[in-house]
Amino acid sequence: MIGDIDKGIAHSTLASFADDTNICKSIGTSEDVKLLQEDLGRVYDWAKENNMTFNGDKFQLLRSGTNHEILNNTYLVTSDNQTIDTSPHAKCLGVYLSDDGTFKHHIEQTIKKARRIAGWILRTFYSQEKDCMLTLWRALVHYVLDYCSQLWSPHMAMDIQALESVQRAYTRQIKAMKELSYWERLKRLGLYSQQRRREIYIITYTWKALEKLVASPSNINEVEPQFNQRNGRKCVRKIAPSQAPARIKSLLSSSLPYNGPRIFNCLPRRIRDLTGCSVDSFKTQLDSVLRTVPDEPPVPGYTSLCRAVTNSLPDQVDLQRRDTGLGRSVGTPLL
Structure with a gap:
């Protein structure tokens, strides 16, 4: 049914899952608002x-844009x-999206919930x-920080x-971890940083x-493979429209369709070329590679010791390759 x-x-796009139904439309004029209302009327008729x-009482209207005449009238x-x-903010399937196009409110709520459970x-x-x-930690907190993180990863x-x-x-x-730096604790405990875990989810989804x-x-920006005899399989990189405002470019560049290919393409060819195997097999082989890449998440007071531009995999892998080419040892600097 x-x-x-x-x-x-x-005139609109409708998506439904379980008891959540969303309808959306790009609005440019007041006429577009009328068309959206017509589609809402058709949904009411269906019900x-x-x-x-x-x-x-549970309806939520999320409006995003800079046309204040439309927004206010x-x-x-x-x-x-x-x-x-x-x-x-509107919540859909457990994730909050804000009217500025970001997931900042969702991130704040996620942190609060994870801290509450950890406490x-x-x-x-x-x-x-x-x-x-x-x-x-793994049973009660991980899922809170991981849930749908490939979508809202900051x-x-x-x-x-x-x-x-x-x-x-x-x-x-x-026990016995209090005197160690966070980077060292991660190594001793065999944990990835939260940033690295989110990037693993992004890689796996890609x-x-x-x-x-x-x-x-995204229906608009599909993940597409690009084959090359020399480099193997890579993802086609998406480029934000040149005429888009800086804020929109920033939102697009951090989104999954744009960020996923960037992170996936930095992996060794033997990982990128894996095909026809199970998801568990892919994760196992990915883990064997990522355990060799420095994981130095930003920590107040220690960020200057991170030799890579950021702890994101493309930056850490790039530094690792340059160090290998120069014959330097690769490792975490002492804190």
């Missing part, structure tokens, strides 16, 4: 035909002709032994540091999209 909810939708009722209504309230663990469990603490240093601070504070409480195991992250 739910499969034909988009029947008759002529009536199928003896269903939408809860108008137009509105949409529910099936009861009640104005739909505009929200600064509960430290208050509830007496043992600070490594095995106990890591088991609890590019701003302050957000990267804030997310990293949760794991940094928690690992300091593990590979799965190339293998047609999942849908491309």
Whole structure:
């Protein structure tokens, strides 16, 4: 029954999963608002035909743009002709998107939730032994920080540091780890930084999209392979429209369709060329490579010791290759 909810939708894009339904449209004029309202009306008619009722109190309207005349002078209504309230953030399938096009609010909420759970663990469990603490961390906190991270992974240093601070504070409480630097704790505990974990999810999703195991992250910018006899398989890099405002270019460059190929292409050819194998096999071989790449997440007071431009994989791999070419030893500097 739910499969034909988009029947008759002529001017907008509708997506539905479980009990979440979203309808969106690019708005340039007040006429576009009317067309969107017409499509909403068709959705209301569908619900009536199928003896269903939408809860108008749960409707959220997210508006993004700089056309203040449209933003301030137009509105949409529910099936009861009640104005739909505009929200600064809208939650869909567990992820908040803000009206400025960023995931900053979602990142803030994620950090709060992860800190709350980490604090509960430290208050509830007496043992600070490594095995106990890591088991609890992986079982109760990891999923909070990882959930859908390939979509909202931040590019701003302050957000990267804030997310990293949760794991940094928690690992300091593990027995015999308090006196070690965060970088050293990661190595001793066999953990990746949160930044590196997010990039692993981005790589894995990009590979799965190339293998047609999942849908491309965008209908407009599909993940496309590019084959070369010398370099093997790479992803076609997306370039933001030259006429786009700087803010839009920044948002696009940090999005999955743009960022995924950039990170995937820095991997060794033997990883990029993996095809026809299971996801677990790909992850295992990827892990064997990434364990050799320095993982030096930004930490207040220590960022100047990171020799790479950033801790992002393309920068760390580039530094590693240059060091190898110059015959230098590659490793984490002493803190």
